[in-house]
Each structure stands twice: as C-alpha cells, then as structure tokens.
Amino acid sequence: MxxxxxxxxxxxxxxxxxxxxxxxxxxxxxxxxxxxxxxxxxxxxxxxxxxxxxxxxxxxxxxxxxxxxxxxxxxxxxxxxxxxxxxxxxxxxxxxxxxxxxxxxxxxxxxxxxxxxxxxxxDVRDRFIATNVIDIWRELLQSRPEKIRFEIELWFRPTSQKRTDAEDIVRNIITEYGGEIIKSSIHEEIAYHGLIAECPAIMIQQMIDNMDDALINAEQIMWIRASGQVCTKSTIEDAAEVELNLPEEPLASPSIALLDGLPLANHVLLQDRLVINDADNYEDLYPADRRFHGTTMASLIIYGDLNTPPEPLKERIYVRPIMKPINPEDEGIPDDELFVDVLHRAIREIVTSPELSSSIRIINLSIGNPNRPFFNTLSPEAKMLDWLSQQYNLLFLVSSGNVNQRFYLDIKIGELKNLSNEDRQKVLYDYIWRESHNMRILSPSESINAVTIGALHQDSVNPPRISGTINPVLDGYPALYSCYGGGFDRSIKPDCLNVGGKNLYSHYNIDSMEAVLTAVRLRNSSGPGTKVAISNNGLNGVAFTCGTSNATAISSRACSNLLKMVRNIPNLNLPSDYEAIAIKAMFIHSCKWGEMGNNMMEHYVPQVVRKQRSNTLKMIGYGYPDPNHTLVCTDQRVTLIGYGNIRQNQQIEFSFPLPPSLVSQAVKKRLIITLAWFSPINPNGKNYRLAKLSFDAINQNVITKSRTDSDTNTSKHGTVQHEIFEGEHASVFEDGDELKILIQCKKEEDLLVPVKFVTLVTLETAPETMLPIYEEVQTRIRPQIQIAQ
Structure with a gap:
C-alpha cells in the first residue's frame, strides 16, 4: 500500500x-x-x-x-x-x-x-475486468483501428475541487499515452462524474496484455467501459407497400415523446403526424433508407400493429432523435456522447418548453445497451431516468432489451421436431433459465421509477411453415429474445410484457445433428411479426419486425389512451403533476397473468420449492396489460381511483364501500389493488429508493382470500405495488361495511418531501351473477372519491 x-x-x-x-x-x-x-x-x-x-x-x-x-x-x-x-x-x-x-x-x-x-x-477486478470492456476491445482491435474511444466513470466526490483534482489525474495519464479526453460530464443530482477518453490502439492492447497499467490502477476510477454501444439493428430483407384511407382530422398536441432514431417524416403513414426536434442536426447524417428504428417505433405508437385495422392516435407524437447511423447496419448513440448527457439534454428541452411541458407525460425509450446488462449495480442512465421522472413528473417506458444468442440444446434436431409444442417450449425455457446470466435486462431498464416492458411471442400472423425453421413457443408466451431477471434490490423487472412479435428460429435440417437454433433476423413481406412502416422501400413501405422495442411502443400508445381516460373522469380534478403517476398506476392495474402466467409458474420456470412465483415474476412481471377490460366499468365491475401525497412515517386510509348484494354470496370475485408513485433517490447512499410506500388491505378476506399473480414481499421492492385477490367463498359482512386500504410510507429521515401517489381498486364478479355492484358502490361512495367510468 x-x-x-x-x-x-x-x-x-x-x-x-x-x-x-x-x-x-x-x-x-x-x-x-x-x-x-x-x-x-x-x-x-x-x-x-x-x-x-x-x-x-x-x-x-x-x-x-x-x-x-x-x-x-x-x-x-x-x-x-x-x-x-x-x-x-x-x-x-x-x-x-x-x-x-x-x-x-x-x-x-x-x-x-x-x-x-x-x-x-x-482494483482492476472491479473497474476493468468486471465491465466486459476487454472482450469488446479485443473485437474492435481485430479491425486494426488507430484509436479507440471508451468511457470512464470516476468516483463522485462531494466538492468541485476534489472532482477537478481527480479528473486532472486521469487526464494526465491519458495524455501521457498519446490520447485525450473528448468529453467530461458531471451530474450532481445523480452523483455522476464521467469522461469519454480516446487512446491509441497500441496502448489499449498493452492494457489488455499486461493487466497492470497506470490507468486501470488509477484510484480515482470506478469503472472503465466501452462507449457508443447503445444501438439497434436495422436489417430488412423484403418489404411491401401499404395504402390507407384515413380521415383527415385535426391532431392534438403530443402526450408522448419518442427518444430514438430519426424517422422518415414524409412516409405516407407518418406525414403530418410528427413533431421532430432535430436539436443535434442528425438529418444530414441520416440517409432516408437508414431511418429504420425511429420510423418503426413512430408507426407502432401511432397505429399499433398494422396487421389489425388501424385506429391512429388522434394526436401528434414528439420525436427527439438521439441516435444516428454508426455503421452500415446499426443506429446508436454517437461515441463522442455520453448516454446520460443525451437523456438529460433531451428531457430538459421538453420541460423548458411551455407548450411541450404542458402536454407530454410519456417518454418512450425503446433502446438499451447490449454491453451493459444489469447485475445489481444501477447504471448512471437508470439513475438519470429515476431523477428526471420524479423531478418533472414524467413516465418513462423502457424496453427490457433483446438477446439474439444461439441456442445450443442437448437434444437432436429430429427429437426436437417430434416433441409436442408444450414439451418443446419446456426444453427452450429450461435452456434460457440455464443461460439467465446472458438474458439480464439491459441498461437503463433497471430504473426504479420507469415501467420496463418485455415482449410476448405474439402478433396477428400465422407463421409460415418453412423448412429448417421452427416457431419456438406458443402464442402469447414470453418471447425467447426478451431479457428478464429482476431489477434493483429484488424489484420486479420487467414490470410487464406486451405484444412484441413472433420470431422464428432456424436450424440445420439434419435430424441426427445436435439442435442449434438461431433467431431469424431477416424478415419478408408475409411475416411473422408486427407490421410497421419502414424507411427502405420508398414512402409507403411496410414490413414485419419483432422486439421488446415494439412491445414498448405499443405500451406507450396504450398509455396515451389512459391519459385521455384519466383526464375525462368526472369530478376527479386530477392535478397535472399527478398525471404521469396515474398513467403508471392505471397501466399496471390492467395487468394480469391469466392462463399464460399460471402455466409459466406451474411448468416453465425452475420448480424450486416456494420459488415458482418469484421466478415467474422475474420473467413476466405483472403479466400483460388489458386496459379495455380492467379499466372499463360494467354492472359487475367497479373501479375507484384515489390520489394524494404522503410523508415519511405517515399512514393514510382509503375506504371502498362494499356492495350489499355480495353479502353471503358464494360467487367468484376478483379484487385488484394498485399503488404507484415516483421515488426521490439518494444516488450515493445505502438507501437509494427513499420513498418506500406500500398498502395493506386490512379486511380483504371478507371479499377474497387467495392472492394470485404476485407476491406481497416482492411487489414492495419497487415503485408500484400491484396485487390481485380471487375467491369464491361467501362474503360475510354487513350492509354499510367498507374495505379498508391503509397506505403507508416507511420511516426514512432523508426523505424530506411529500411523495405523490395514485391508487386504484377494482372489484368485479362474473357477468352471469347479474349482481349490481357498480350501482351499489356508486350510491355509497364518499364525495371526495370518484368512480372511474
């Protein structure tokens, strides 16, 4: 020493x-x-x-x-x-x-x-080896570059002088190597101090060979990582054309901001529907046929899957390009930019614009870093999303990430083809659980305040039977390309799954060979996949794609409709700074496991005693959203929404009047309770998530007894708690009794501000019961709590 x-x-x-x-x-x-x-x-x-x-x-x-x-x-x-x-x-x-x-x-x-x-x-084990930068550098060195850029994250120091001293030390080392610091970035709100450095390739090779170097031994450095690695693939084999006769109508101001690549703005499906802010002047660097990812995401947000009759959003979407072409196939964050800076700058442009800040509540981020899977440590980008969402009341929807690895199965091709669909699915899910370390969600989807979206193997196309390919899993089950595995502090991530498109897998068509499956990346004009506008077939091209990006864009579209719904609830008078939290609560409130989730728990996750449920949560979260069912009231379904703010070490009680027609009725009942909030963060301390809210349904047993779809302990580790109770026993209560829901905020002295929250409660019975529970609750509701119509 x-x-x-x-x-x-x-x-x-x-x-x-x-x-x-x-x-x-x-x-x-x-x-x-x-x-x-x-x-x-x-x-x-x-x-x-x-x-x-x-x-x-x-x-x-x-x-x-x-x-x-x-x-x-x-x-x-x-x-x-x-x-x-x-x-x-x-x-x-x-x-x-x-x-x-x-x-x-x-x-x-x-x-x-x-x-x-x-x-x-x-030491070097932590700052250099653990970040996987060595493998990335080795791959880059094969192309014999003159110089290589990379990111350095310094230990964040509490004073500007200490930060300057630390940066000067690293800058001097880089200069001695014949390199330079391209960019320096400090964000005190997330305790971040980062650099983009560039060094001669020969010095990079020397670091790898010797593992003993002034830079990788510099005490001021926390991590050394590859830069410019947030990217998306953009290859299409074939495309078709589309003709739509959509009525012309005035479009409302955007509620969704798409942070992505530059879309093809004059595509027939997108024309006059986008508000593009090309603040970094990427248009000249973006040939029209390379504007792939932004075009497909904009199409999905506006129309959803074009395989189904399109019902376009009645609003424009705001597009802020943050990616540009980085090679013949990929779009990504430029290697002279830090992703955390790009995110901060893009959101600041929204919140400082009077027009945009008054309308935008949803941020679609359908990109992730394949070289930064989440393993316990929060990325600066995730911290930035957490801070921005709480500071500016914005809901981030983030894709969990895609994995396109090969599947090396312990079975012959002939045997695999002869299995039933269920048995083949079991083989494949067993494999990805064994490979779970390669399937972790990608940064920044570990953000605690964001809603993270995984993908379902689902679309509206019947996959063609093509020799040498298989349709790997049943429709509506988790896609094999979708990252999973849980989030920070054992929180549920992904939060849910949505339609991502089916993906076929190819194999050598020789029955005696070991089964090696490869995802089919190239698409043709007949699918499968979600049908979207594309940029490489003129101004009216469409094609089929799949991915967690698609699932996230479709989720953003649903959230826009939820925003309209919450704004139209009579007498609710929800303040604008609660709207993003309300969308989050409503979206998760509509999620359920259904038959798919229960089958996953019983057959397709590791059957470790007492862990089937938690393993299922790591893979599918709260299930898949169905807002048109859960959030639409009927005679036999009633939903209440409430909101407020709460301080640390405080409790608030909400009451749900119980419908008297349920007394002594042994009918199937479902009770759904959801609580959502945005937590302030302590970016450099032991308690990162400062606001630890939770609810307890004090007397829910009078309605239902069995908890489904979730786990009370696990659901309390994030910033949304969602629980579903079902039962058929006779309800024993008296007319005038109420369901008591106690919302509490754990004692945390560093939590200095009140925390906004929104809660929803749905009670329903089967339609055939003909029980008028909606009318009965409506007549008994307290004046300050309104019915969600």
Whole structure:
C-alpha cells in the first residue's frame, strides 16, 4: 500500500491520494457504517450481490439447519484517507490473527469484522475486468483501428475541487499515452462524474496484455467501459407497400415523446403526424433508407400493429432523435456522447418548453445497451431516468432489451421436431433459465421509477411453415429474445410484457445433428411479426419486425389512451403533476397473468420449492396489460381511483364501500389493488429508493382470500405495488361495511418531501351473477372519491 502511495504521489505532483477499499460483507452491517465514520471514512455507496454458501457463511432454516440457498452479500465501497486506511487494515490484521484487545473506541469493529469475508482495495477486478470492456476491445482491435474511444466513470466526490483534482489525474495519464479526453460530464443530482477518453490502439492492447497499467490502477476510477454501444439493428430483407384511407382530422398536441432514431417524416403513414426536434442536426447524417428504428417505433405508437385495422392516435407524437447511423447496419448513440448527457439534454428541452411541458407525460425509450446488462449495480442512465421522472413528473417506458444468442440444446434436431409444442417450449425455457446470466435486462431498464416492458411471442400472423425453421413457443408466451431477471434490490423487472412479435428460429435440417437454433433476423413481406412502416422501400413501405422495442411502443400508445381516460373522469380534478403517476398506476392495474402466467409458474420456470412465483415474476412481471377490460366499468365491475401525497412515517386510509348484494354470496370475485408513485433517490447512499410506500388491505378476506399473480414481499421492492385477490367463498359482512386500504410510507429521515401517489381498486364478479355492484358502490361512495367510468 505504501509503495503505491509513493508512485501516485510522484505522478500527481504532491496531491495526497485517497484510496477505495472494498468490504466483502455478509449479513447486517449497520454498525459498520458508524464504525467506519469514526475513523474518517467517506461513504460512497454499496453493491448488492449474492454469494454461494461456504463453511463460514450460510443461512439456516427455522430448525437451525444449514441451507444451500445463496447468502446476501454486499460490497461496501468506502473512500478513506491514508491514515484511516492504515488504521483499518491494522485492525483487520489483528482480527484475523485472533487478537482480542482493540484500541479504545474501536471495539465495535470486532462485531463488524465477524461479518466480513475480506477487506481489499477496489482494483482492476472491479473497474476493468468486471465491465466486459476487454472482450469488446479485443473485437474492435481485430479491425486494426488507430484509436479507440471508451468511457470512464470516476468516483463522485462531494466538492468541485476534489472532482477537478481527480479528473486532472486521469487526464494526465491519458495524455501521457498519446490520447485525450473528448468529453467530461458531471451530474450532481445523480452523483455522476464521467469522461469519454480516446487512446491509441497500441496502448489499449498493452492494457489488455499486461493487466497492470497506470490507468486501470488509477484510484480515482470506478469503472472503465466501452462507449457508443447503445444501438439497434436495422436489417430488412423484403418489404411491401401499404395504402390507407384515413380521415383527415385535426391532431392534438403530443402526450408522448419518442427518444430514438430519426424517422422518415414524409412516409405516407407518418406525414403530418410528427413533431421532430432535430436539436443535434442528425438529418444530414441520416440517409432516408437508414431511418429504420425511429420510423418503426413512430408507426407502432401511432397505429399499433398494422396487421389489425388501424385506429391512429388522434394526436401528434414528439420525436427527439438521439441516435444516428454508426455503421452500415446499426443506429446508436454517437461515441463522442455520453448516454446520460443525451437523456438529460433531451428531457430538459421538453420541460423548458411551455407548450411541450404542458402536454407530454410519456417518454418512450425503446433502446438499451447490449454491453451493459444489469447485475445489481444501477447504471448512471437508470439513475438519470429515476431523477428526471420524479423531478418533472414524467413516465418513462423502457424496453427490457433483446438477446439474439444461439441456442445450443442437448437434444437432436429430429427429437426436437417430434416433441409436442408444450414439451418443446419446456426444453427452450429450461435452456434460457440455464443461460439467465446472458438474458439480464439491459441498461437503463433497471430504473426504479420507469415501467420496463418485455415482449410476448405474439402478433396477428400465422407463421409460415418453412423448412429448417421452427416457431419456438406458443402464442402469447414470453418471447425467447426478451431479457428478464429482476431489477434493483429484488424489484420486479420487467414490470410487464406486451405484444412484441413472433420470431422464428432456424436450424440445420439434419435430424441426427445436435439442435442449434438461431433467431431469424431477416424478415419478408408475409411475416411473422408486427407490421410497421419502414424507411427502405420508398414512402409507403411496410414490413414485419419483432422486439421488446415494439412491445414498448405499443405500451406507450396504450398509455396515451389512459391519459385521455384519466383526464375525462368526472369530478376527479386530477392535478397535472399527478398525471404521469396515474398513467403508471392505471397501466399496471390492467395487468394480469391469466392462463399464460399460471402455466409459466406451474411448468416453465425452475420448480424450486416456494420459488415458482418469484421466478415467474422475474420473467413476466405483472403479466400483460388489458386496459379495455380492467379499466372499463360494467354492472359487475367497479373501479375507484384515489390520489394524494404522503410523508415519511405517515399512514393514510382509503375506504371502498362494499356492495350489499355480495353479502353471503358464494360467487367468484376478483379484487385488484394498485399503488404507484415516483421515488426521490439518494444516488450515493445505502438507501437509494427513499420513498418506500406500500398498502395493506386490512379486511380483504371478507371479499377474497387467495392472492394470485404476485407476491406481497416482492411487489414492495419497487415503485408500484400491484396485487390481485380471487375467491369464491361467501362474503360475510354487513350492509354499510367498507374495505379498508391503509397506505403507508416507511420511516426514512432523508426523505424530506411529500411523495405523490395514485391508487386504484377494482372489484368485479362474473357477468352471469347479474349482481349490481357498480350501482351499489356508486350510491355509497364518499364525495371526495370518484368512480372511474
């Protein structure tokens, strides 16, 4: 440690270097925080992870027996001056030697150390190897570039002088390599300090070969990552033309902002329906036939799947191009831009425009970073979405990401083809669960305030029977290309699935060969897939595509209709700064597992005892949305909506009048309760999600007893709680009784502002019961709570 101090002092002109330590902690560490502060440490954050049990650390069951389930582990990252560092390491050495006496004031460390696996410096394993940048660089080096650009994320320091000092150190190292810093970015609101650097390829190769380099050993650096990697594929094999006779009518102001590539604005399906803000002047860099992704997303938002009779939105959509062509096939964020800057700039343009800020509530972000799958650590882009959504009351819908990997199955082609559809589906889902580390959701879809959308293998086309291809799973089940796996702090991600389009998989048509399946990327004019406008067949071309991007665009379209619905609820008088939260609540309120979700839980996720439900949530979230069913009231279905704000350590009670016609009626009933909010964040602390809201249905047992589709504990880890209860037992209550719903906000002293929330409750019975529950609730409703028509 002292040797490295000397080297750094020599290189940094006398600046006292500060070092990061990694504490590999198992179990509760609240005492650790206090003890660390006592020796002068500066808290930087923590990373949740799981460790396999060993002889020293393992969980026990209620009978005290060891279990083999993973152990909760946290790497606590602490920045310390050299004196505090030496004190701590000295204490750690005493502990592992078995010494019992510690200096006065440091006794709490003995209890803390009993929970530690190791103390080590943040090193090349963390900042360089763990980010997958080495594999990306090796691929780039094969084309023999002169220079390579990459991103550096520095430890965020609390003062501008410390940030300047840290950046100067890294800048000097890069300059000595013959490189330069292209861009520097600081966002205090998310505790982010990032750089775009460029170095000669020979120095990149040297870093990979030696794994011992001034840059990758620089204590100021948290991560080194590849840059310019947020991109989409854009290949179409064949296309058709479309003719639509749509009535001309005035279009309303946009409620949706599409952050994507530049669309083909004069396409016959898009003409006069877009408000394009090309703030970065990408049009000259975007040949018309390359405007693929923005064109398809705009088409899906406006029309949905063109396979079905189109009902276009009666409003324009706002388009902010944030991508441009980066090679003959791909569109992406330019490598001289940081994605976090692009997002911040694009949203600031909206919220500072009086016209746009008054109308736009929904942000469609159908792009993700394939080189940044989510593994416990929130990306700066996700933090930026969380901050922007809460700061400006905007709902982000983000695609979970696509995976186009090959499937290497332990079965012969002939055997696979002879399986039933259900058995073949079981083989394929078993495979992607074994490969789950390659299927994780992509940044920035781990955002806690955003709604993350995965894809269903579903569209309106019957796939053609083509030799050498298979239709892999049943219609309406999770698409094999859709990323999944859960979100930050065990939250539910993706939040739900929507129509993404079917994708066929090709294979060598030799029955004796091992089954290797490859996604068919090229599309033809007959499908399958969702039918969309495209940019490479003149001004009226259409084709078939699939992806989580498609599912996200279709979801944004649905959310626009929900915004119109909530604005038209009589006497609700919802303030504009609640509208984005209301859309979020309504959209998730309409989600359900249905037969697909129950089959997934019973047959197609790992059948680990007591984990079938949580495994299903990791794959399909709350299921698929059906707003036209859940949010449309009938004689046998009634939905109430409420809103308000709540402070930390506060409780608010809502009441739902119970319809007397249900008394003693043994009929099937469904109760759906949803609570949504946007949480402020603490970007650099232990409690990132400051607003921890939840509801409890105090006496829901009088209506229904069985919880379906979700899990109470898991659903409380995000910023939307959605639960469905069903039952057929006779309801026992008296006329005039009410269902009590208690909304509470957990105590959190750092939560200094009230949190806006929206809650919805739906009660329904089967139509054949003919029970007039809507009318009965309507006549009993309190004046301040209105019925959602």
């Amino acid at each position: 002292e040797r490295q101090r000397a080297v750094l002092q020599q290189d940094i002109n006398g600046i006292d270097p500060e070092m990061v330590l990694v504490f590999e902690v198992v179990g509760s560490v609240n005492n650790f925080i206090k003890a660390a502060q006592r020796v002068g440490m500066e808290w930087l954050g923590d990373i949740d992870s799981l460790a396999e049990p060993d002889d020293n650390f393992y969980n026990i069951d209620n009978q005290g027996n060891r279990t083999e389930k993973p152990v909760n582990e946290k790497l606590y990252l602490t920045l310390t001056n050299s004196v505090a560092l030496q004190q701590l390491l000295s204490l750690w050495q005493r502990y592992i030697r078995g010494e019992q006496k510690f200096p006065t004031g440091f006794a709490p460390f003995k209890d803390v150390f009993s929970q530690l696996k190791d103390i080590r410096r943040w």
